[in-house]
Amino acid sequence: MPFTTREIELPDPVTRVAAADAALREPADADIGEKMVLNMGPSHPATHGVLRLILELDGEIITKATPDIGFLHRGDEKIAENMQYNQFVPYTDRLDYLAPLSNNVAYALAVEKLMAWEIPPRGKAIRTICCETSRISSHLMGLGAMALDLGAMTVFLYTFTEREKLYDLFELLTGARFTTSYTRVGGQIRDLPEHFIPQLKKFLDDFGPSLDECDKLLTRNRIFVDRTKDIGVISKERAIAYALSGPNLRGSGIEHDLRHKHPYLDYDNYDFDVVIGSAGDCYDRYLVRIEEMRQSVRILRQVIDKLPGGPINVADWKNMTPPKSRVMTKMEELIHHFIVVTEGLDAPPGEIYFAAENPKGELGFYINSRGGGVPYRLKIRAPSFVNLSILPELLPGCMVSDVPAVLGSLDFVMGECDR
Amino acid sequence: MDFAFVVTSLLKIVGILVVILTMVSYAVYAERRVSAFIQDRLGPNRVGPAGLFQPIADMFKLLLKEDFTPRSANTFYYWLAPCLAVMPAIITIAVVPFGSTLFGVPMVIADVNVGILFVFAIASLGVYGIVIGGWASNSKYPFLGGIRSSAQMLSYELSLGLAVIPVFLLVGNLRLTSVVRYQIEHGWFIAPFVGDWTNPWKWLLAIPMIISFLVFMIAIFAETNRLPFDLPEAEQELAGGYNIEYSSMKFALYFLGEYAAMITGSAVIVTLFLGGWHFPGIPDGSHGWIFGLINIAVFFAKVAALIFIFMWVRWTLPRFRYDQLMRLGWLFFFEIALVNIFLVAAILPYTSRL
């Protein structure tokens, strides 16, 4: 295909904003008199943070939905351009703040791809544990929040209790429950603590029954089924067209999982199934999440069984801070520590994109490096942002009461969407 | 007018008001504790022993909060609505017999001959509080809540009315004291065969009576806006519905109204189906004032048990959708209640045989 440049006419920002504003105000139909515009959010219990939906209602039926985002915009991508690669790790905690560990891992893997590093097997196994535990934690939250949105608050508390147990594990591993900041480019801040594996095993053993309890409260409950079945149906084609990812894509019956399609870490060594749905409605997305948790448990058990020994970090002493004991006593190490801290990584120029299968979907980092310790441009492909893009198509035709169900089943996090 | 009658009536009114208001505030506390226990939490346990002073703290908190009236609200109706929400719920209790007799005085404030109709009539006024509140707030979420509430209450009032007809077919009287007296003689309406074990017709009668009980109870759930029927305030959809724009004591009145409605609803259920103040083996107040007190205690114990069920259900189930709720009310409960009446009517002629 010959490469041709196409001229795109972009109106200046002022005109664009004015046009968007006018489009918001413009009556969509002639019979606007019968319709009511309902502003849902940015602070509304069902919008999981600060999503704003401008709903046009005909009675209780939605005729038009316009999502309005950006209430949690922090300019993370711009911030990244002004700090070293490792300094940005705490900022990744705050993307999908329900799965900070897997954000850390995805970011570290992205920068490592730029550095052309491969971390040792034990490091990979630890990262797999991070990813899967945070997947369980995120799905527990998603599941609980969806139930909460449909009025079943108790399920939310039950999943929260389980999540707390995971947070104890995270605390043991990273020293923090929520903002883990666990990985660094080329490894992680510390090896698995002594009691971590037994505690993880204990969690995995206890987790099944608890999950079954939630399952029993909801899955075959007709009230719940009525609220979710055939609500918010996303067809395969639309799911692909809107570039959905994660459980929302698989709920529509598309077998796409980056852990399978482009195995990173050592996911190809573990045996697990990609869970897909068939109808693409809220119910399917709910079922997929429950089953994915079971698959994560399966992966975790395998990781525990196969856990290799050895180092956890890349052995590049020019780019990694040396161990503290040597920094305190040896000249070369002290110098390298100083230079690595003040100048950051010696990253090569170039650009990379790396995506990981995060609980919410494909979390991608595009890094454009001009060399040195600071990225020239860092773009985050946030799954929640992309997943939410289908809302204007998905919501019309639903009732107001279906909005929480649909939003709950999409399981998004505004921290990531607005970043 | 008889002076003694006035005095005893006043005493009863004051007494029941104190009890009901205390129960309401402790129902809020109980709700929080029960929900907490169901959810593996502890609930309020800091204010006073086991958190028992929490309602007082809540009251002070709500009293001291800023009482905010939105500028666009219709002020008069905005202020009126919370009062309308509380009043009917409390007035209803006037005709409910909450005990047998104490020192020869019947433990019912007004034993009118159309007792149950009175209950329905006053309860049906309860919807005004919500509808007016939703309308007067001049805001979209309360408005949606108000509309939902008016439709929902109307729909379930039908089932409510139809569900009690079997009771009155049996009793032949709308007076609530007669209902209780009938149950003392013939067994509670959820088990109307007591005392007449050998009559299979009466056993058969139990089936429609239990259906009646269930329909009535579910309708009361709907009437009191309790989950799974709490659509007018649906936290996750309407973010609180009709009471969004209310704060401070006005919000507290709504809260009070909801719990008062729940208590009077339970009291009516107890009276209609669970034998009122009667408990097998405990004689009534004519055998001594101590038994009169015990009768009252039994009544409130039953009410408390029902309230627990209210809470238990609330913290277990998800919420219906608006159209599902309406369909359920009109296509399911309405029909069932109707069929149930015919069923009872068909069985009734045979019960007195044998």
Place this chain on the structure above:
Amino acid sequence: MAITVPRPKLNWRERSYLPAIVAGLAITFKHFKNMLLGRTKVTMQYPEQKWDSSLPDHYRGAPALVQDEDGRVRCVACQLCEFICPPRAIKIIPGEIPSADRFAKVEKYPEAFDIDMIRCIFCGMCEEVCPEQAIFLRKDYAITGFTRADMVHHKEKLLEIGGVMHGVVLKWNEKK
């Protein structure tokens, strides 16, 4: 391998709502009962009970300056932590140790060392980059204050939180 999740079809009994409601009520009642009998222990009664004993050694609580066994404030104001701190919460004013001081050979010390705990995100990078083992994140999580100024931990406060750290390398002792 992909598995498609089965979508349960509700039978007529389940369509009458009752089984799920009854099962649900049973589950919630079980929890209620277990809480009532004190079998479930989830909540921690915070000020009386504390999680402290369960905190891992590397818990990332309040950042603090430590002294060593000799009583020397280990910080030499190299300002690496100030440099790396992602939210820019640390502010150091370095100074020279007067020659009469016991530790004059170390030459440099932090005249002022402020951590703005409103900005601090407890990421632990200061501890990670400190080349003197002087700043540690301690198991101190109850950080309160009435004003913004209260929430700035000055050197004295940081040293108070930090206390004495044993087992660190005493490299300055080799100095003349």
Place this chain on the structure above:
Amino acid sequence: MSPFLFWVFALMTLIFGAAVVVNRNPVASALSLVVSFLGLAALFMSLDAFFVGIIQVLVYAGAVMVLFLFIIMLLNLQAEERRRINWLAAAGGIGVAVILLVQICFVIGDFQAAQQTFPPLAGSTDDVWNIGALLFRNYNLPFQIVGVLVLVATVGVVLLSKREPR
């Protein structure tokens, strides 16, 4: 029933009845009507007609007016604009009303029964039972016919209001 309470409820009924007409805001009108109904119910009860009174509250105040409100709110009716009063028409209206009132006074003055005091009802009378007996014994056929008519009307309304499927 003391005459005092009679006057209170009678005035309440009348004043709020007038308020229904005078009020510009449809919701206020509807609510005035509810209060008027309540006064009327109280008057019924003062005549020991508990059933009718209660039914007045239950059906009219509790159900019909809620429906009215529902409709008013759904249609989002705003307060009526103040119009210029057509004095001629107003005067005519008042004239007709006065003539009617005078007429009623004459008729009642001539009606013998109205001049006697009613004997008190027997305390044991159960008006529910009375009404039931009357309806189902004396007027059973008209009652059934009315029932069927109402049913037909309901079905008709449902049919008429059913929208064409889009």
Place this chain on the structure above:
Amino acid sequence: MADQTPSPQLFNVQIDGVWHQFPKGTRVIEACARVGVFVPRYCYHKKLSSPGNCRMCLIEMGFPRLGPDRKPELGADGKPIINWIPRPQISCAQDVSEGMAVRTNSPLVKECQRGVMEFLLINHPLDCPICDQAGECRLQEFSVDFGNSKSRFLENKVKKPKNVVLGPRVTLDDERCILCSRCIRFCQEIAHDDVLGFVDRGSYTALTAHPGKRLENNYSLNTVDICPVGALTSTDFRFKMRVWFLKETKSICTSCATGCNTIIGTREDVIYRQTPRENDHVNSCWMCDYGRLNFKYLEAENRLLEPQIRSDGNLIAVDWPMAIAEAALQLKQFAGHEIAIIASGRMTNEELWLTSQLAKSLGVQWIDIVPRRGPGDDILLSEDRNPNTNGARLILRPTSEPGAKLTAIAEAVKSGEVKALMILKENTMHLGISVEQLARLPALIAMNVLSNEATEKATVVLPACSFAEKRGSMINGKGRLQRLNRAVRPPGNARDDWEILRDLLQAVGGGDSLSSVDDVFRRISETVPQFAGLTLSKIGDLGVHILQMEELPTMRPSDEENIEQAVAIQARRRAVRSH
């Protein structure tokens, strides 16, 4: 390339496999630098002689293999075959020669660099956390770029004196010294004050001042600049701020007419240090201590922060519009001959131009600048301590030499002929106008950075900016137009001088459409012929020579000569030693 250089002789040199041409006399290390190959070095400094004692710049060197015919043998690819010298050579003390081949990244070179680095570090103290050089330390940089990352050294390090006070402004840490001798050579060759030297032998060699001498010449801080490690530190800058926090602003020194090019290191509106910036037309790589430390007054106690006007005998702080309006009102009360303006040679061209416009619109004849002189030296420090005397000459166009009218102005003030006096960035005490006389003036408008006797008696006080807080241009004593850049924001309500003057000008009814200092410069370039065709941004970092004056002072020997002399001396010494 070749035709640009007048040098007739070009040598072909192969660097890392690529052939280049360099003029005769180019040092190998410079030749490598010119083609973008950096060779690490410690002792070598391009403005100093090359002792070749650090061994960091080791390279592999070779020459073409000569056949029997004394012609280079050609390999299969048609290129000469190189005979590599088996031992590595230092590249700093070697000039290029015909056919020379250099390898800077061969395994041998890398091994040598690693080895040298390791040796340099074995006795180096673990001082990075307290060392001011960290962040701009060659030792750190080369250790990471060329050295090992793991230490093999287990023994105890040699202890040497620390915190040695070499002079009033320089502190030495002998442990950190890597004995490169740059400082010693600087003192000998540039500052002509031979005070430093090495004592002891082997591992115990230490830098010290000669007995009874101190490093106290006016150029001592240059040794700190050229010290590749943290051995020599500025007592003033010591422990103040880490260099990686400093924002570097290119500017010029305004302490004398030389106008040395500088870098101002600031952090969050505080100046921490000034270092020289290389400009071979002005100051080479050096700068005097006097100018370098002359920035402390910016944070002085008596800094003027708020515009003030006199009301009921007291100065009260007001906002800017009010102060400007008051000043304009006072000026407009008097005729042009009743007003005198004392401007300053420390003002930028733009400010001077605005002052001249102000004088023109008020009809002022009494206008002059205050000359300021001090002892100069034959290295950098000029006798004229006003940085912009030449600018004042060009822009104010005084009929006589600057300062000639001052006595007359003073007399006029005393006699009461002058009723309104504007003092811009100067103190009148030097002119013989007493405080009492100032106090008697009905209008005294003082614009300054710090408060002084004049501002205390002023009727309007206008707080202005110092050299580091503003942008503008100046012409140095040799006629080079150079640019000041803003490094910090002015404190309080102090305002850019040109804005104050512009507002004042507009308030008395002149001056329009001047929205930036660039606009002012554009006006100057339209009116003053020497500025024609220039804009403020066109001046560039190194300045433009606009006056027909000799640039380098004749008294000063050029660096090249100096170096050649030093090289000759060293060669003689070596010759003596080798005997």
